[in-house]
Amino acid sequence: MARKRAAVLISGRGSNMAALIGAARDPSYPAEIALVISNRPDAAGLAHAQECGIPTKVVDHKRAGGREDFEQALQTVLEQHEIDVVCLAGFMRVLTPWLLSRWPARLINVHPALLPAFPGLGTHARALATGVRIHGATVHFVVPEVDAGPIIVQGAVPVLADDTEETLAKRVLAVEHRIYPQALRWLAEGRIALAGARCRIAGEGAPADALIVPCDPPRP
Secondary structure: OOOEEEEEEEOOOOHHHHHHHHHHOOOOOOEEEEEEEEOOOOOOHHHHHHHOOOOEEEOOOOOOOOHHHHHHHHHHHHHHOOOOEEEEOOOOOOOOHHHHOOOOOOEEEEEOOOOOOOOOOOHHHHHHHHOOOEEEEEEEEOOOOOOOOOEEEEEEEEOOOOOOHHHHHHHHHHHHHHHHHHHHHHHHOOOEEEEOOEEEEOOOOHHHHOEEOOOOOOOO
16 A cells, blocks of 8 residues: 655654654655645754655745735645645644645644643643643644644653653653654554544554553652
């Protein structure tokens, strides 16, 4: 079966993009990273993608003439490269229903929190301020409401007593790099079924893999 052609959309350094590229180097992985797009010409992740031999494209939202023109340009590029699946990886633009309607159940995002807790920005500071004991990351389908789409997979880490935003963010980012390639694998293999607002993962091992449990033991 042919590998699915995935596009990764970034706005910055693209560390999750790099994790997806790394996973896709395995010939048995069911998706190839066929294109990296940034809305910022200075995004550091573009250079890494180019070094890996992956085509890149800049669709600058500041030069697009408005949100509608920007998304139409984005859609045109995706169509030109015959993309099957879109992965948002630190892409700092809210997409409209017009574009999302063209990618039903084919556009995913990774968010640094255990949704539905802490949608939006500043997740690590909010987790610390709230006093939660468990934090983490979520890969989900993208819908018009921000960070509200059906959850594909989550990974959790403990919040330690001496955590700062930086130390917590570092552990959560490691989980993001683990769960995002897993979610793309399931999507490319056609193993994700939507049942209302829930995702069901078909196949052996799915129930255990749909949640990655805390990987850092609490300190004494």
